[in-house]
Amino acid sequence: YASCLNPETHAQLALILLFVSRAGAGIAGATISTAQAVIADSTTPEERRGGMALIGAALSNDLQLAALRLRPTLSRTLETGNDAGALGALVSGSGPTCVFLARDDEHSIELAVALSSSGTCNQVFRATGPAAGAHAL
Known part of the structure; x- marks a missing residue:
């Protein structure tokens, strides 16, 4: 993808991509705990079991x-x-x-x-x- 770049620029690009990918994984990794919090805040204890389908989807x-x-x-x-x-x-x-x-x-x-x-x-x-x-x- 970056064969035309000099080695220093190539290394900088790789480092930037590493940080961006890690940030993206961190943001996406919060989906389950966020879904749990939303379910807890928006359902009664009796309804909460049904909300587990949302967790399963996540x-x-x-x-x-x-x-x-x-x-x-x-x-x-x-x-x-x-x-x-x-x-x-x-x-x-x-x-x-x-x-x-x-x-x-x-x-x-x-x-x-x-x-x-x-x-x-x-x-x-x-x-x-x-x-x-x-x-x-």
């Missing part, structure tokens, strides 16, 4: 495409979770762990059963906890 992983190229079978795992109604699904880090967001405890059991019986997973673990949403202080 899930992203910059390494997912690379992980799927290295392990194409992870695509089947993600498809299985999505077919079972996961609110969100992604490869965690660079894989091979996948994460799925369930509506509630009952749905998490249904997801676990679907994933376990699909033959696409070695192990399935459910994690639960209080999820009252983010609180603005």
